[in-house]
Amino acid sequence: LLLYWAHVCLGVPDPHVRARLMQEEASRRTGGRVLLTESEQKLSERLHKLKEQEIAGPQFPPMMHFFEAQPFIQRSPIFSLLQRMPKGAALHVHDFSLVSVDWLVKNVTYRPYCYICFTKDQSVRFLFSAQQPLPRPQCSTWTLLETLRAKVGNVTDLDNSLIGNLTLFTADPGAAYPSQDMVWKKFEQTFIVTLGLVTYAPVFKEYFYRGLQELYMDNVMYLELRALLPKTYELDGSMHDRFWSLRTYQEVSRQFVADHPDFLGTRIIFTVHRGLNDSQVKEAVKMAISMQKTYPEVMAGFDLVGREDSGRSLWYFREALSLPVDLGITLPYFFHAGETDLQGTEVDGNLLDALLFNTSRIGHGFALPHHPVAKELSRKMGVAIEICPISNQVLKLVSDLRNHPAAVLMSEGHPLVISSDDPAVFGATGLSYDFYEVFVGIGGMSSNLGTLKELAINSLRYSSLSPQQKEEALALWQKKWDKFVVENSQ
Amino acid sequence: LLLYWAHVCLGVPDPHVRARLMQEEASRRTGGRVLLTESEQKLSERLHKLKEQEIAGPQFPPMMHFFEAQPFIQRSPIFSLLQRMPKGAALHVHDFSLVSVDWLVKNVTYRPYCYICFTKDQSVRFLFSAQQPLPRPQCSTWTLLETLRAKVGNVTDLDNSLIGNLTLFTADPGAAYPSQDMVWKKFEQTFIVTLGLVTYAPVFKEYFYRGLQELYMDNVMYLELRALLPKTYELDGSMHDRFWSLRTYQEVSRQFVADHPDFLGTRIIFTVHRGLNDSQVKEAVKMAISMQKTYPEVMAGFDLVGREDSGRSLWYFREALSLPVDLGITLPYFFHAGETDLQGTEVDGNLLDALLFNTSRIGHGFALPHHPVAKELSRKMGVAIEICPISNQVLKLVSDLRNHPAAVLMSEGHPLVISSDDPAVFGATGLSYDFYEVFVGIGGMSSNLGTLKELAINSLRYSSLSPQQKEEALALWQKKWDKFVVENSQ
Ligand SMILES: [Zn+2]
Numbered sequence: 001l002l003l004y005w006a007h008v009c010l011g012v013p014d015p016h017v018r019a020r021l022m023q024e025e026a027s028r029r030t031g032g033r034v035l036l037t038e039s040e041q042k043l044s045e046r047l048h049k050l051k052e053q054e055i056a057g058p059q060f061p062p063m064m065h066f067f068e069a070q071p072f073i074q075r076s077p078i079f080s081l082l083q084r085m086p087k088g089a090a091l092h093v094h095d096f097s098l099v100s101v102d103w104l105v106k107n108v109t110y111r112p113y114c115y116i117c118f119t120k121d122q123s124v125r126f127l128f129s130a131q132q133p134l135p136r137p138q139c140s141t142w143t144l145l146e147t148l149r150a151k152v153g154n155v156t157d158l159d160n161s162l163i164g165n166l167t168l169f170t171a172d173p174g175a176a177y178p179s180q181d182m183v184w185k186k187f188e189q190t191f192i193v194t195l196g197l198v199t200y201a202p203v204f205k206e207y208f209y210r211g212l213q214e215l216y217m218d219n220v221m222y223l224e225l226r227a228l229l230p231k232t233y234e235l236d237g238s239m240h241d242r243f244w245s246l247r248t249y250q251e252v253s254r255q256f257v258a259d260h261p262d263f264l265g266t267r268i269i270f271t272v273h274r275g276l277n278d279s280q281v282k283e284a285v286k287m288a289i290s291m292q293k294t295y296p297e298v299m300a301g302f303d304l305v306g307r308e309d310s311g312r313s314l315w316y317f318r319e320a321l322s323l324p325v326d327l328g329i330t331l332p333y334f335f336h337a338g339e340t341d342l343q344g345t346e347v348d349g350n351l352l353d354a355l356l357f358n359t360s361r362i363g364h365g366f367a368l369p370h371h372p373v374a375k376e377l378s379r380k381m382g383v384a385i386e387i388c389p390i391s392n393q394v395l396k397l398v399s400d401l402r403n404h405p406a407a408v409l410m411s412e413g414h415p416l417v418i419s420s421d422d423p424a425v426f427g428a429t430g431l432s433y434d435f436y437e438v439f440v441g442i443g444g445m446s447s448n449l450g451t452l453k454e455l456a457i458n459s460l461r462y463s464s465l466s467p468q469q470k471e472e473a474l475a476l477w478q479k480k481w482d483k484f485v486v487e488n489s490q
Numbered sequence: 491l492l493l494y495w496a497h498v499c500l501g502v503p504d505p506h507v508r509a510r511l512m513q514e515e516a517s518r519r520t521g522g523r524v525l526l527t528e529s530e531q532k533l534s535e536r537l538h539k540l541k542e543q544e545i546a547g548p549q550f551p552p553m554m555h556f557f558e559a560q561p562f563i564q565r566s567p568i569f570s571l572l573q574r575m576p577k578g579a580a581l582h583v584h585d586f587s588l589v590s591v592d593w594l595v596k597n598v599t600y601r602p603y604c605y606i607c608f609t610k611d612q613s614v615r616f617l618f619s620a621q622q623p624l625p626r627p628q629c630s631t632w633t634l635l636e637t638l639r640a641k642v643g644n645v646t647d648l649d650n651s652l653i654g655n656l657t658l659f660t661a662d663p664g665a666a667y668p669s670q671d672m673v674w675k676k677f678e679q680t681f682i683v684t685l686g687l688v689t690y691a692p693v694f695k696e697y698f699y700r701g702l703q704e705l706y707m708d709n710v711m712y713l714e715l716r717a718l719l720p721k722t723y724e725l726d727g728s729m730h731d732r733f734w735s736l737r738t739y740q741e742v743s744r745q746f747v748a749d750h751p752d753f754l755g756t757r758i759i760f761t762v763h764r765g766l767n768d769s770q771v772k773e774a775v776k777m778a779i780s781m782q783k784t785y786p787e788v789m790a791g792f793d794l795v796g797r798e799d800s801g802r803s804l805w806y807f808r809e810a811l812s813l814p815v816d817l818g819i820t821l822p823y824f825f826h827a828g829e830t831d832l833q834g835t836e837v838d839g840n841l842l843d844a845l846l847f848n849t850s851r852i853g854h855g856f857a858l859p860h861h862p863v864a865k866e867l868s869r870k871m872g873v874a875i876e877i878c879p880i881s882n883q884v885l886k887l888v889s890d891l892r893n894h895p896a897a898v899l900m901s902e903g904h905p906l907v908i909s910s911d912d913p914a915v916f917g918a919t920g921l922s923y924d925f926y927e928v929f930v931g932i933g934g935m936s937s938n939l940g941t942l943k944e945l946a947i948n949s950l951r952y953s954s955l956s957p958q959q960k961e962e963a964l965a966l967w968q969k970k971w972d973k974f975v976v977e978n979s980q
């Protein structure tokens with residue numbers, strides 16, 4: 001670069017120097033060094049033209065809130081290409097936001113023994129039970145949904161209001177969620193509502209299978225699931241422990257792979273809430289170690305979840321998080337870190353601390369461009385940032401997605417993968433919506449098919465699979481990719 | 491950094507390594523290497539505490555649109571400290587948005603011979619004239635404002651509607667300006683309305699004097715004005731040329747300095763609209779060269795203005811902009827560049843081209859963090875970015891100012907100055923509002939008194955003053971600063 005600088009200072013812009021500098025900048029970007037075949041170049045040009053049209057159009061979805069943008073995205077030919085594109089792995093998705101909530105309401109709540117009660121703050125709770133369940137504090141008497149539906153005039157209204165309790169979707173998100181506090185409150189609320197349905201053991205299994213199906217339908221071939229691994233229950237009130245949940249994920253995933261041999265499977269990142277205290281997190285870390293020992297094939301590592309701004313910092317849990325190393329054990333971490341707009345707070349230190357605790361990837365890393373030292377470390381350590389643009393927008397970290405900080409990371413070619421965080425709660429499915437926002441909004445006219453290709457490859461390269469598994473996964477992906485390119489480059 | 495990395499990879503976070511890395515990150519920030527005296531440290535701690543309170547409060551102004559945030563900012567004790575702080579120079583302010591619009595309506599339009607006409611798109615035009623002016627296309631018959639005011643029942647309503655034509659301010663900016671297109675349309679409209687008033691030669695002089703006064707009241711000591719240098723007119727319709735405007739700025743500024751010896755004066759950056767064609771820009775560059783020759787003391791350089799996204803790129807004007815070098819003349823450039831959310835467009839190339847044309851500073855540079863090569867060049871060349879956060883927010887490049895890209899530049903200690911662009915149109919005055927947004931919002935808890943000190947010093951260091959003038963300016967500023975610190979560190 002210094003060489004060019006000498007030319008620059010003369011004040012006469014040499015077109016060759018200019019071209020070289022632009023080339024240098026392009027080559028640093030995510031996908032900037034990917035060599036494209038002739039067919040790939042054709043497809044890339046096609047995408048470029050489509051993007052120009054999309055930018056020139058009257059509505060540019062990445063500027064809009066996802067809830068308002070979604071119908072426009074669905075009509076976009078770029079989106080339809082992205083849906084067909086083999087996207088590799090989903091590396092940052094949470095356990096109970098895997099399946100479109102419609103199914104929960106229109107199928108699961110119609111099953112026998114499904115009880116509902118109503119809380120004072122206009123929410124609901126669900127429970128499957130063979131007999132009338134014991135009353136729960138702060139909630140009305142449990143009513144069988146079957147009975148309730150027979151009583152109410154308009155079942156559709158009831159079902160829609162149930163759906164409203166399970167998702168953040170609303171026609172006017174600006175009015176409904178004026179602040180991060182408000183949107184997080186509702187966000188955590190939806191999980192509590194979901195929990196009653198999905199921790200019913202039979203639903204738990206089926207839910208996960210359907211979750212894999214939604215990803216598979218979106219041309220995702222492998223999943224690393226952030227999972228709370230809650231205890232689950234049966235109709236008679238008997239309980240299964242966390243190990244049952246882990247085992248069940250493994251079994252269901254194996255079944256899914258048996259049914260769909262071009263799907264590679266699932267690995268689990270055990271997560272607990274950062275609202276826990278130090279000794280509770282210690283217990284959780286020990287549990288993770290024990291899970292890893294018993295189920296090394298499916299168990300990938302450990303993470304803390306919940307809103308960073310109102311939770312405890314990684315440094316607060318330093319004793320608990322040092323446990324594995326103290327015991328001479330390697331427990332991979334996959335920390336959420338830097339999911340914040342506030343700079344210089346204790347929580348804003350999570351990024352550096354995640355790296356100091358040798359994290360394998362970083363969830364969100366929204367604040368990373370504000371931390372040049374942490375950014376240098378993560379690049380040198382090959383720690384990929386899991387970018388979830390729709391999540392960041394819906395949770396009000398950023399509005400116009402062209403301003404998403406991933407644009408900075410992409411321009412520098414920082415290790416990145418794209419994921420969807422909690423697609424069902426946001427009304428999304430699979431990874432294609434997030435890929436759309438990244439490709440059209442965050443990348444702007446600078447991103448091309450090389451960007452998409454590198455992002456898809458990254459999702460396997462930065463997964464927790466073994467080197468050998470990665471090689472196999474990449475080979476399978478390449479076959480799918482070549483087919484996709486051939487079919488769409490005309 | 492590599493040294494630390496070795497420690498990191500062990501996976502056991504060493505608190506000393508952690509502290510060093512945090513220190514390293516802090517030292518890279520704007521102001522991170524500024525040594526503070528004991529009194530300065532006291533004041534810095536006071537500001538830190540105030541900021542913590544502000545962040546914990548129910549309303550955090552940098553998250554809000556400036557029009558909604560302004561009353562909260564006015565009540566902030568940090569803002570009141572920033573108003574008293576000697577801020578150095580205003581380096582990016584436009585000629586006809588210098589003076590609060592109230593004065594234009596409540597004083598200037600009350601003068602004799604002030605005519606008004608009404609356009610079809612609900613705007614107005616003003617003109618001073620000794621006799622009934624000739625009708626203008628697309629505008630109603632000219633009416634004396636005196637006559638109109640005598641006729642209408644409610645003069646306050648009339649005046650408020652005139653104010654509404656001169657500023658972007660509105661109680662509900664989200665509804666009034668749903669898109670960048672809409673807000674820019676109204677923005678350019680306000681200038682056309684203003685023009686009729688301020689190009690009346692007597693008003694032109696007075697307006698500028700008052701503009702300097704507003705800056706002086708806000709503890710700004712020097713101005714570099716982006717000026718269109720329009721022709722001005724007298725009551726009898728006779729005209730003064732652009733040179734008259736330039737001379738007048740010099741004279742008025744000298745008068746102001748005579749009246750306020752601790753004000754340093756004004757230099758002018760001649761600007762033309764980027765909507766012009768190549769030969770018109772060539773003429774303008776020639777005009778700038780001639781102005782520089784005739785008035786070297788006041789003439790600082792040249793720039794192009796107007797919305798980048800809808801205007802022509804710097805590269806389009808490359809012939810015109812190469813003229814000075816071709817003639818063996820140095821004409822300093824102060825280009826607006828990168829005032830865009832769109833990535834990879836032709837206009838997005840303005841940043842690199844501004845640097846290739848050896849620009850002295852860059853106006854906005856909003857897109858700079860998306861251009862790592864341009865960013866490296868601007869750092870190496872010592873080209874400061876003029877950050878105008880309120881302008882970027884009102885013109886809808888970004889909503890929550892904590893996401894302003896200057897946060898990235900600040901975290902890397904990139905050369906920066908803070909300015910206000912078009913304070914009057916945004917309902918602001920001086921630089922304090924923008925300093926508030928930078929200090930509290932963009933910098934978050936990471937910025938301290940050292941940040942403010944470096945930003946103030948930067949404004950003189952990166953000005954177009956001669957080395958000797960800079961030294962004198964810095965000495966004067968230091969005296970003011972020391973006084974400010976003593977008075978506020980208790
Ligand atoms: Zn997450």
Ligand SMILES: [Zn+2]
Nearest residue numbers: 584826853911
């Ligand atoms: Zn400007």
